[in-house]
Amino acid sequence: MRLVGETEPMSHNRNPFGAKGWTPDRIGSLAGDTFVITGANSGVGFEATRALLAKGAKVVMLNRSAEKSATAIAELKKEFSVDAPVSFVRMDLAVLESVREAAAEILEQVPSVAALICNAAISQTPTRKLTVDGFESQIGVNHMGHFLLCGLLYDRIETSGGRIVMVGSIAYKMGKRKIHFDDLNFDEDYSPWDAYNQSKLAQMMFGYELQRRVVAAGKDVVVQVCHPGASRTNLISGDVSALSKVLVRLIKPFFQSAERGSWPEVLCATEAGVKSTTLYGPTKRADTAGPVGECALADHALDVEAAARLWEVSANKTGLAWSP
Numbered sequence: 504m505r506l507v508g509e510t511e512p513m514s515h516n517r518n519p520f521g522a523k524g525w526t527p528d529r530i531g532s533l534a535g536d537t538f539v540i541t542g543a544n545s546g547v548g549f550e551a552t553r554a555l556l557a558k559g560a561k562v563v564m565l566n567r568s569a570e571k572s573a574t575a576i577a578e579l580k581k582e583f584s585v586d587a588p589v590s591f592v593r594m595d596l597a598v599l600e601s602v603r604e605a606a607a608e609i610l611e612q613v614p615s616v617a618a619l620i621c622n623a624a625i626s627q628t629p630t631r632k633l634t635v636d637g638f639e640s641q642i643g644v645n646h647m648g649h650f651l652l653c654g655l656l657y658d659r660i661e662t663s664g665g666r667i668v669m670v671g672s673i674a675y676k677m678g679k680r681k682i683h684f685d686d687l688n689f690d691e692d693y694s695p696w697d698a699y700n701q702s703k704l705a706q707m708m709f710g711y712e713l714q715r716r717v718v719a720a721g722k723d724v725v726v727q728v729c730h731p732g733a734s735r736t737n738l739i740s741g742d743v744s745a746l747s748k749v750l751v752r753l754i755k756p757f758f759q760s761a762e763r764g765s766w767p768e769v770l771c772a773t774e775a776g777v778k779s780t781t782l783y784g785p786t787k788r789a790d791t792a793g794p795v796g797e798c799a800l801a802d803h804a805l806d807v808e809a810a811a812r813l814w815e816v817s818a819n820k821t822g823l824a825w826s827p
């Protein structure tokens with residue numbers, strides 16, 4: 504396995520943002536900036552939207568449910584003002600055609616993208632399901648849909664001098680710690696955890712590969728990878744097994760708030776001087792909570808051969824051959 508960057512860097516050294524870690528207090532005015540975020544009607548995506556609106560940004564949510572989006576927007580307008588610049592474009596990451604339509608709509612509506620935040624995800628789908636495009640549902644929604652979206656919006660983000668933020672998970676270092684290239688869809692031995700872990704690892708590998716490609720091409724796009732720790736959200740509450748529901752209900756009270764869970768992605772979308780080959784997230788209790796800073800990054804997320812192969816497979820399967 505060929506690797507780049509540091510090995511298991513110093514998660515628990517001094518926090519570069521001070522003892523309290525990164526907080527949204529560090530953000531200046533975002534007036535004039537437009538952020539595009541997937542899966543923002545609930546959880547950390549909703550809280551990230553709140554944080555960005557609070558600093559004067561415009562936010563376009565890419566959500567799959569019109570009804571939930573209307574509720575979320577109404578809540579935000581109630582908090583900020585009826586004129587708060589938050590809107591929604593329908594996009595279902597489980598359907599590549601829907602991603603293409605949503606990207607076309609964004610290109611039409613948003614002349615300059617300050618950051619695309621790839622936040623939406625599903626987790627723990629109890630039995631193996633395939634998306635309409637034939638992907639196991641978690642790799643389909645979490646990775647393939649976002650890979651295509653990033654490719655379709657990349658040129659706009661580049662001309663905007665914008666950013667791409669990949670929201671991963673510490674699940675990337677659980678279980679088998681690899682992309683199952685020989686059985687990407689888990690035709691054999693499906694397990695909800697293995698499929699989720701693979702999908703979050705894929706998102707992170709893609710993020711670091713994109714970082715390397717942007718640098719190699721000498722382009723002006725910041726790409727960052729983060730995770731929200733363990734946060735109280737709707738993840739693992741819908742289409743999951745009864746056992747997962749019970750377990751999550753028992754441990755959820757110990758999770759941090761969704762608001763705190765949103766800070767790593769807001770950091771990655773706004774903070775100056777962010778670093779490559781770095782995983783931003785909470786840094787205490789095994790990186791599940793606490794001050795936001797730089798977390799340990801396990802070597803397998805930086806496997807350049809696997810990342811190059813994943814890129815090729817993703818481009819083939821989504822039908823979009825793209826690169827910075």
Ligand SMILES: NC(=O)c1ccc[n+]([C@@H]2O[C@H](COP(=O)([O-])OP(=O)(O)OC[C@H]3O[C@@H](n4cnc5c(N)ncnc54)[C@H](OP(=O)(O)O)[C@@H]3O)[C@@H](O)[C@H]2O)c1
Nearest residue numbers: 542546547567595596597622623624672733734736737738
């Ligand atoms: N919460 C945690 O402890 C935790 C831990 C590690 C990583 N994460 C990551 O944090 C991110 C945000 O998750 P969350 O915890 O805030 O969960 P959440 O409350 O369930 O939010 C997930 C969002 O993704 C959307 N989504 C799901 N499937 C979609 C699809 N096919 N197309 C478009 N949008 C879709 C959901 O829409 P609907 O409301 O319509 O379902 C929702 O808006 C995810 O990337 C997740 O993997 C969370």
